[in-house]
Amino acid sequence: MELDRLIAKKGKRLNELATALSKKLAATSEMRTMRFKDETLRVQCIIPRYAKEIIDDIDDELADFLGLSSTAQDFVVNYDYKYRMGTDVSDEEQVPASAN
Numbered sequence: 001m002e003l004d005r006l007i008a009k010k011g012k013r014l015n016e017l018a019t020a021l022s023k024k025l026a027a028t029s030e031m032r033t034m035r036f037k038d039e040t041l042r043v044q045c046i047i048p049r050y051a052k053e054i055i056d057d058i059d060d061e062l063a064d065f066l067g068l069s070s071t072a073q074d075f076v077v078n079y080d081y082k083y084r085m086g087t088d089v090s091d092e093e094q095v096p097a098s099a100n
Helices: 002-027 048-066 070-085
Strands: 030-035 040-045
Touching: 002 048, 048 070
Parallel strands: none
Antiparallel strands: 030 040
16 A cells, blocks of 8 residues: 555654644744624634745655656646745746755
8 A cells, every 4th residue: 555655665754744844834823813793713824835845845755755757846846836835836936846
């Protein structure tokens, strides 16, 4: 099974990255207040762009495991950029994943 192979090959490193990502997202999160007609709700908002370096490291580990070419890895990183970071790649200079 692929998951068993992933865990055996990359499990320790992915666990370290997941822990680092969780800590970074918590540390850089913002509490926001939403006011409604009769009540107020406070929510914790995470902002993934503050953890981009860690997310890129996770992408690198998964790309290595999957055997993706640098071109394929660049495509994944840049395609997902606007959803992960809250902006469009065209808004900023594209940075190849291999340069991270």
